[in-house]
Amino acid sequence: MTIKRLFLLVEVLNALDECLPGCRWTIGRHNYRIYPPDGGASCRFPTGAHGKKSGRAEIQRQHVQNLAEVFGVKECLEKALPGL
C-alpha cells in the first residue's frame, strides 16, 4: 500500500467532486472550511502558509482522512486519492 503524507487542496476538492458532488468550500483567515451538500457538519483544514488561493496548498493526510470520516466517504476517497 502506498501512502502520501500530503495532498494538494485541489486534489482533495477534485476527489470530493467525484465522491460527494455538491460540496462547497470557503477560505477563512486560518482554515479552509468544506461544506457537505446535505447541510451536515462541515470540516476544516488549516490554511498553512503557502498557496492559499491557488489550490496548491498542501493538506496533511490525517486531515483528509478526518474529512472522509466526517462526510462518510472514506471508501470512495481512498480510491479517488491513492495514498490516502
Add this chain to the structure above:
Amino acid sequence: MVAWQHRIPTGPVKTATQGTEETINMTNEVGGTMTQEPKQTLPLLFSFREKVWGNGFLAEVSMEGRALLEVETIDGVEETWIKGVQPVGIAAGGASREEAFSSFRKAWLTVLFDLAAETTNFQDFHREVEEFLGSRVDAITRRWWGAVKAVRAEETKAPNLKKGNANRRVKFRVAELEPSATMNVVEAASGKETLPPMAKVAA
C-alpha cells in the same frame, strides 16, 4: 494541567474499534518503503475556555467536549493525532501527545477566530459558534464510545493519563463580556493562561 508525561507504548497494539492486529507496508512519495504499525485510539474529554475579540464585541467561549486521540507509528516514528468528536471536523497532530493536544486546542481556537472575523455582531458570532461546538457525526460518536468500551475493558492502556467520566455531557457556552472584562483579557494576555487546558481519558 495535562497529565501527559509519558508516551503511549509503541509496538503492535489492538485498535480500539476493530480489535485486530495488522501491519501495513507503505511507500512514501519518493518510493521508500514505510511500515505503519496499527493505531492506538483513546477517547478524550477536554475542557477549553478562551476569550475572543470580534467585530465590536468580546466573547468568552467555554466547552467541555470530546475527541479521539490516535497514535500511529510510521517507519518507527510515532505521530499522535487528535480528532474532534464534538465538535467534529477539526484535527491536529504532533510528535507527542502534549504537542498534539496543544495543536488541537489551537485548531479549536482558530475556528473561533475565523468565525469572529466573519461575523459582524455578537448575535451572529454566538449562532455560528454554537453550530460549530454542537456539531457531531453519529459514526464518529459511535467510534468514540467504542474506544471508551476498550478502555473500560482494559483492552486499551492509558498509562499516566487521568480518567474522567465518559458519561459527562458535552457542554458549551458563548457569553458576551462587558468592557470591564477587557482589562482582564489584557492582563491575562501578558501573563498566565486564563484557564489551563484539561484533558482526561474517558472511561
